[in-house]
Amino acid sequence: MAEPVLSIRELRKNFGALKATDNVSLDLKPGEIHALIGPNGAGKTTLIHQISGSIRQDSGAIEFLGEDVGGLGMAARARKGLGRSFQISSLAPEFSALRNVMLAQQAAQGSSFRFFRPVMRDRSLTDPAMSMLERVGLAGRARLPAAELSHGERRKLEIAIALALGPKAFLFDEPMAGMGPEGAKDLTGFLDGLRREAPILLVEHDMDAVFALADRISVLVYGRVIATGSVDEIRRDPEVRRAYLGEHT
Amino acid sequence: MSSALLIEQILNGLQFGVMLFLMAAGLTLIFGVMGLINLAHGSFYMVGAFACAAVAAATGSFWLGLAASLAAAAAAGAIVELLVVRRLYDRDHLDQVLATFALILIFSEGTRWLFGSFPLYLDIPPVLSGAVDLPGGARYQLYRLAIIGVGILVAVGLYLLISKTRLGMQIRAGQSDREMIGALGVDIRTLYTVVFALGAALAGLAGALVGALQSVQVGMGEPVLILAFVVIVIGGIGSIKGALVGAILVGLVDTLGRFLLPKAFALAMGASQGATVGAALASMLIYIVMALILAFRPQGLFAANS
Amino acid sequence: MKFTREILINTVLAALLLAMPFAALAMDEPFYVTLATRMAILALAAVGLNLALGLGGLVSFGHAAFFGIGGYAAGILSTHALNMQPLLTWPFEIESSEQMLVAWFVAVAVSGPVALAIGAISLRTSGVYFIMITLAFAQMIYYFAISWPAYGGEDGLSIAMRGTFPGVNTAVPLSFFLICYGVLMVALLLFACVRASRFGAALQAARQNETRLAAVGIGPFPVRLVAFVISAMVAALAGSLYADLNRFASPSMLSWQMSGELIVLIILGGTGRLFGPVAGAMLFVLIESVLGGLTERWQLFLGLILLGVVLFARGGLIGLVAGKSRHG
Numbered sequence: 014m015a016e017p018v019l020s021i022r023e024l025r026k027n028f029g030a031l032k033a034t035d036n037v038s039l040d041l042k043p044g045e046i047h048a049l050i051g052p053n054g055a056g057k058t059t060l061i062h063q064i065s066g067s068i069r070q071d072s073g074a075i076e077f078l079g080e081d082v083g084g085l086g087m088a089a090r091a092r093k094g095l096g097r098s099f100q101i102s103s104l105a106p107e108f109s110a111l112r113n114v115m116l117a118q119q120a121a122q123g124s125s126f127r128f129f130r131p132v133m134r135d136r137s138l139t140d141p142a143m144s145m146l147e148r149v150g151l152a153g154r155a156r157l158p159a160a161e162l163s164h165g166e167r168r169k170l171e172i173a174i175a176l177a178l179g180p181k182a183f184l185f186d187e188p189m190a191g192m193g194p195e196g197a198k199d200l201t202g203f204l205d206g207l208r209r210e211a212p213i214l215l216v217e218h219d220m221d222a223v224f225a226l227a228d229r230i231s232v233l234v235y236g237r238v239i240a241t242g243s244v245d246e247i248r249r250d251p252e253v254r255r256a257y258l259g260e261h262t
Numbered sequence: 263m264s265s266a267l268l269i270e271q272i273l274n275g276l277q278f279g280v281m282l283f284l285m286a287a288g289l290t291l292i293f294g295v296m297g298l299i300n301l302a303h304g305s306f307y308m309v310g311a312f313a314c315a316a317v318a319a320a321t322g323s324f325w326l327g328l329a330a331s332l333a334a335a336a337a338a339g340a341i342v343e344l345l346v347v348r349r350l351y352d353r354d355h356l357d358q359v360l361a362t363f364a365l366i367l368i369f370s371e372g373t374r375w376l377f378g379s380f381p382l383y384l385d386i387p388p389v390l391s392g393a394v395d396l397p398g399g400a401r402y403q404l405y406r407l408a409i410i411g412v413g414i415l416v417a418v419g420l421y422l423l424i425s426k427t428r429l430g431m432q433i434r435a436g437q438s439d440r441e442m443i444g445a446l447g448v449d450i451r452t453l454y455t456v457v458f459a460l461g462a463a464l465a466g467l468a469g470a471l472v473g474a475l476q477s478v479q480v481g482m483g484e485p486v487l488i489l490a491f492v493v494i495v496i497g498g499i500g501s502i503k504g505a506l507v508g509a510i511l512v513g514l515v516d517t518l519g520r521f522l523l524p525k526a527f528a529l530a531m532g533a534s535q536g537a538t539v540g541a542a543l544a545s546m547l548i549y550i551v552m553a554l555i556l557a558f559r560p561q562g563l564f565a566a567n568s
Numbered sequence: 569m570k571f572t573r574e575i576l577i578n579t580v581l582a583a584l585l586l587a588m589p590f591a592a593l594a595m596d597e598p599f600y601v602t603l604a605t606r607m608a609i610l611a612l613a614a615v616g617l618n619l620a621l622g623l624g625g626l627v628s629f630g631h632a633a634f635f636g637i638g639g640y641a642a643g644i645l646s647t648h649a650l651n652m653q654p655l656l657t658w659p660f661e662i663e664s665s666e667q668m669l670v671a672w673f674v675a676v677a678v679s680g681p682v683a684l685a686i687g688a689i690s691l692r693t694s695g696v697y698f699i700m701i702t703l704a705f706a707q708m709i710y711y712f713a714i715s716w717p718a719y720g721g722e723d724g725l726s727i728a729m730r731g732t733f734p735g736v737n738t739a740v741p742l743s744f745f746l747i748c749y750g751v752l753m754v755a756l757l758l759f760a761c762v763r764a765s766r767f768g769a770a771l772q773a774a775r776q777n778e779t780r781l782a783a784v785g786i787g788p789f790p791v792r793l794v795a796f797v798i799s800a801m802v803a804a805l806a807g808s809l810y811a812d813l814n815r816f817a818s819p820s821m822l823s824w825q826m827s828g829e830l831i832v833l834i835i836l837g838g839t840g841r842l843f844g845p846v847a848g849a850m851l852f853v854l855i856e857s858v859l860g861g862l863t864e865r866w867q868l869f870l871g872l873i874l875l876g877v878v879l880f881a882r883g884g885l886i887g888l889v890a891g892k893s894r895h896g
Contacts, residue, residue, distance in 0.1 A: 067779065091785030103783070105776040108769075113780075116773050119766050120784040125791060131764035138766075178784060299696045301828075349879055355696055356627050360835055361878045363828045367871030375865055484824060488707045491700040499696060538717060545715040549708035553689050556701065560692045 015043045016079065018182045018212050019064070019095075024073035026056075026063060026236075033059040034070070035236035041182055046204065046213045048223045051233035052256075057216045058100055060233070061186050064214070065097045066090040078181060091120070096180030096211070100187045102167040106160035110151055110170050113159050114142035117177035145173040149203070165196045172203075182211050189219040201225055224248075232256070266400035271521045272514065277406045279513020280413025284468035285490035286497070286505040287420060288461025294500030295436040295457050296351055301362035302342065303465055303490070304483025305369035310335040310466025311473035311482060312373055315382040324387035328470050335466020336459040338369075343458040348451065366484065374480050381477035384470075409471050416464065417506055424502065433457060437500060489516075492552050498562030507563060512548050519547035574890040578843040582753070585611075585850060589745045601741040602813070607846075607853045608748040609809045614833040614845030615755045616802025621831065622840035623763060624795045625775030626691075629827050630702030633709045634683060634800035636822030638675035638807025640713065643725035643817030645671050650728050668731030668738065668747070668812065675808040676801045682709075683800030687793045703824060710822040724818040731812050738812070748809050752846070755802055760842055762798075771795050803830070832874055838886035847885045 017040035026034040033056045041047050049057055062068040064075055066087035075083040082090050091097070104113050115138045119125055122137070132138055146152045149169040154162060159170060168188055175183055188204070189197045201222045204213060208228075217223050223230065224244050231241040232253050240250045247253055289303050313334035318327030342365060350358045386405045393401040424430035432453050469483065476482070493512050497504025524540030531539060555563065585607060592600030613635050620626040648655050648664035656662040665671075690701045714722045730738045738744050762768045773781045774788040781788050811817040820826065829852070837848025855873065859866035881888055 065783070067782075086787065087779075087782040088785050088787035091783055097783050099779075099783070103777055103780050105773045105780055107776055108773065112769065116769055116781070116786075117784040119769060120786045125766050125770040125786050126794065127766040128768075129761050129765055131761075132766055132769050133764065135766075174784065293696065299699060346875065346879070355699060356621075356831075356835075356839075357878050357882070359627060359629065359699060360831065361875055363832070364871040364874035364878065366828075367867045367874070371865045371868035371871065375868070485707075488703055488824060492704045495697060495700050495704065542712055542715045545711035546708045549704055552701070552704060556689055556692065560697075 017042050018078060019214065020076040021064065022074045022076070024060070024063060024075065025071045026059060026068065027071055032236045034063065037073075037233070037236070037238050039231050039238060039241060041212045041214050043212055044208055045228040046208050046215055046226045048215045048217060048227035048230045049233055050217065050220075050223055050230060055233040056236040057233055058186055059236075061097070061100075061184055061214075061216060065095060065184055091178065094178070094181030094211075095184060096175035096178045096182070097184040098168075098171040098175050098186060098188055100190065100216075102164075102171055104159040104167060104170060104174075107158055109156050109158055110146060110162060110166075110173075111139065111142055111155040113170060114145050114173050114177050115139065117174045118142050118145075121178050142177060145177045146170075148176065149173045150199075164191050165193065168192060168196075169200075172200075176207075176210075180211055183207070183213040183215075185213060186216045187218060188215070189217055189222050197222055265398055266396075269396060269398060269400045270402055271517055273402055273406065273410070275514035275517030276510065277409050277413075277513070278517055279510040280410050281468050281472055282486070282490055282493050282513055283413055283506050283509035284416060284464045284471075285486055286493040286509050287416070287502055288464040289487075289490055290494045290497070290500055290502060290505045291433070291457055292461045293494070295433055296347075296454055298347065298351060299355055299358050299362070300347070300461075301359060301487065302365035302369060303461070304485075304487030305366055306335045306339055306462040306465035307469035307483035307486055308369065308373060308480065309338045310463075310469035311384070311478040312377060312382065312469075313466070314470035314473055315384040315478045316377070318384055319382070324385070324474070327384070328467075331466045331470035332463050335469070336463035338466075339459040339462025340455055342462075343455045347458060348454065351454070370480050377480075379480070381479035382473075384473040384478055386474045405474065412467070412471065416467075420502055429453075429456065489548070492548055494562070496552055496555050496562055498564040501562070501564040504562055504564035511551070515551055516544075516548050519544040523547070572890070574841070574843075574886065577847075577886060577890055581843050581846050581850070585846065586749060589742055593742065598741060601745055603853055603857060605741070605745040605748050605813055606810075607849045608745065608752045609806050609813060610830075610833060610853065611846045611849035612748070612752045612755055612809070613803045613806035614830055614837075614849055615752070615759055616799045616806065617830050618799075618834050618840065618845050619759060619762065619771075619802070620792075620796050620799035621834060622844065623768060623775065624771045624792055626792060626796060627699050627831070628690075628702045628796070628799070629699050629824070629831065630686065630690075630704075630706030631800065631803045631830050632822050632824065632826035633686070633706035634679045634803040635807035635810070635826060635830070636709065636713065636817075636819070637679045637682060638804030638809075639811035639817040639821040640719065640725065640807075641675040641678060641804070642668075642671040642731060642808040642811040643727055644719055645674060646727040646729060646731065647719070647725060666729060666732050668733045668808075671731050671808045671812070672805055675804040679800050679804030680797055683797045684793070687796035687800075691789060691792050691796065703827065706822065706827055707824060710819060710824075713822055714819045720817070720819075722819060724816055724820075727811060727815040727817065730815060744813065748813075751805065751809065755805075756842060756846070763842070767791070767794070836874070836877060836885060838890075841886045841890075844886055851885060 019041040022038050024034050024037045037060060051057055063070045066085055070083060074081055077093055077095060082093060115132060118138050118141050143155060146155050149172050151166060151169050151173060154166055159167065162170060172188060189200055192200060197219055204226055207213065227244055229241060229243060230247045231238050232247060234256045239256060240247060240253050285307060289300060292298055292300055310331035314327035314331035317330035318324050346361060350361055390405040390408050392404050394404050396402050424433055489512060493508040494505055496511065497508030523544040524537040527540035528536035530536060585604060588604040589601040592598060617631045620628050645664055646666060649666040653664060654661050655664040686705045690698050693701060719725050732738060733747055736743045736747065770781060770786050770791045774791055778788040807821060833848035833852050834845055836851050837844035855870055859869050
């Protein structure tokens with residue numbers, strides 16, 4: 014069996030008395046989509062924040078490509094190849110869609126301390142950024158400021174930015190949120206192909222998408238992983254049905 | 263160096279600190295509740311000093327002047343809040359800085375227009391003139407002791423106001439969650455005006471009290487304002503307790519630094535050169551302390567909204 | 569590049585400023601040459617600040633510190649050159665010089681490390697903290713300057729002879745103006761380059777959304793720090809010219825009012841705009857001299873104008889004329 018790309022061991026995070034992350038261990042293997050599901054407030058986004066480095070864990074280890082990244086900042090982890098999308102779209106609002114992707118492209122190429130060459134005339138930035146936008150179907154909106162894009166378009170732009178980083182693993186936090194049934198279906202197809210480039214840790218509420226995409230599912234309730242397994246195993250798991258799926262039926 | 267001299271300097275430092283606290287308390291309250299950075303706070307200090315000096319000169323009574331300083335600064339604060347500042351709560355800090363910078367220009371030139379360019383003088387009230395004997399043989403100006411007393415009273419008063427009264431409850435609610443107090447049915451607009459006027463009144467009080475020690479002149483507020491910024495940066499923005507600790511710390515460090523450093527350097531480097539170096543270093547000391555504290559605690563000693 | 573209305577306005581502004589001293593001389597009003605020089609120098613300082621404030625969103629209320637350091641660099645060099653003293657005797661001897669280029673170099677070389685230290689501490693914080701801390705550090709340098717008697721203390725430092733420049737007689741007001749104007753144009757060109765560059769992209773992204781910048785793997789802190797340092801060096805260069813213009817390095821160059829005025833220049837002109845500082849400086853000096861000629865209380869009216877701009881015209885002058893700015 015292949016070594017996991019991302020491996021989280023006994024992660025804990027408390028906010029006061031609230032155990033937001035309670036002894037969570039999980040891993041992400043090459044080529045897989047590992048879905049993280051759980052009711053609202055289960056601590057999914059908090060977990061993603063700790064993996065990406067915007068929140069520091071209280072204890073536990075985060076290993077990425079065999080290296081402990083638990084002490085690194087967000088920018089350093091991104092440079093190592095953790096590509097992340099945000100639950101609430103987080104873009105440079107004044108920049109065009111193209112420039113948002115170009116920013117990621119420039120980061121992926123290395124130093125940003127270059128002061129003279131205009132980025133808009135730098136084909137090594139514009140061309141790949143444009144092709145990322147084409148891949149997510151935003152090529153026609155490339156010149157529009159991110160602030161003027163629709164909600165669904167911003168979600169796609171988030172993904173284009175993550176793609177431009179050429180990451181070794183994707184962290185997607187509810188990419189389908191607010192996409193509408195058509196958009197969600199398109200995106201499901203897109204993510205299905207994406208796993209061949211890098212494995213995806215996917216936080217998602219859209220169960221159709223999760224069941225269609227996931228190789229494995231972990232169920233998070235009150236900060237704890239109560240079950241991990243294949244789609245069928247999770248569907249059959251009585252504890253999951255009681256704690257989680259029960260709420261929806 | 264006699265211990266009496268040292269005690270005197272420590273008391274001077276306390277008095278300076280207390281005065282900074284009166285300024286910083288208002289600033290930090292206004293930031294904590296409304297999220298506003300107010301550069302014009304020094305103008306209220308000046309307004310208080312001028313009101314006190316003018317009324318004391320007209321009536322012959324320092325106490326009427328003191329009452330006038332509170333009233334004038336509070337009124338100026340309320341008017342400024344109603345006309346200008348309440349349009350700034352939703353703006354970014356840059357807009358707040360610029361608008362309140364504009365207010366400084368308006369207040370300073372307005373005051374110069376009213377009172378002319380010459381400084382006014384304010385006498386210490388007769389009851390508080392003279393000096394008292396301290397244990398250890400030191401004598402100390404009664405008026406400065408009284409300022410320290412006023413500062414302690416204000417600190418206790420603010421503590422009681424914030425922890426025990428309905429207004430204080432609203433202020434605390436405002437600091438932790440601005441939307442929440444609206445939902446609780448508190449009239450936020452009035453609350454903001456009251457808090458702003460309260461902060462202005464404290465600044466005016468400080469200006470009036472210090473006015474009797476120094477001359478009363480246009481531009482007297484801003485150096486104090488910047489020191490008050492240092493105080494709340496050290497103490498943690500939004501925290502009254504931080505303002506108190508920071509103010510006393512800055513007051514003592516600055517006063518004792520100016521007293522001790524030239525002497526210390528004179529011992530090491532010879533009298534004239536040492537005194538120069540010591541004095542120059544003393545003038546930078548509190549900023550160095552601020553930098554050191556920030557290097558270890560970027561949010562200040564008592565961060566309120568961390 | 570598309571020929572927008574903003575480019576037209578920029579061209580007009582550049583031409584106007586250049587034409588002003590020639591027109592003044594033609595009308596035998598040499599005082600306006602000084603005024604135009606003042607505009608060019610203040611605009612240069614504001615171009616520097618605009619890099620930090622306009623592009624990076626760093627509201628530095630302490631840029632007078634760097635402006636003043638530049639002024640004192642010119643003043644101290646001139647004093648030493650006049651007295652034939654070396655600038656430094658320890659650890660190694662450095663000769664003083666009346667060359668303007670040396671003063672510029674010293675201004676930039678001293679302000680850079682100072683800005684690095686101030687920036688490294690201030691940029692650990694953000695928002696209101698950053699504003700207050702930069703203000704406090706500038707005040708520290710102000711107090712240091714007035715308590716250090718060797719270089720004038722509270723009286724400041726007069727410059728007996730304006731620095732010299734190869735091939736130019738700097739004592740001729742028009743020649744000195746042209747030097748300042750040339751430096752301003754170079755600074756504007758550099759600003760435009762930086763804004764369009766990779767560094768500029770990162771810096772502007774840090775202002776718009778620092779989480780986004782970090783999430784793509786670019787740490788906001790070093791980007792901001794470098795911008796802050798460059799910005800300070802440009803302000804110091806302007807300060808050195810300003811002291812040469814007035815033949816005086818004054819502690820007031822280091823004062824909080826000066827820091828405030830530099831911000832005001834940018835806002836009057838339009839934040840983040842290439843020529844915002846130029847428009848702002850021209851407008852500011854014009855207000856100062858026109859209102860100042862009418863009333864002693866001109867600052868009162870400046871305050872009212874500024875209040876009006878902040879409350880009602882947020883794009884500044886160029887924003888009013890050229891409309892909303894657009895990015896790539």
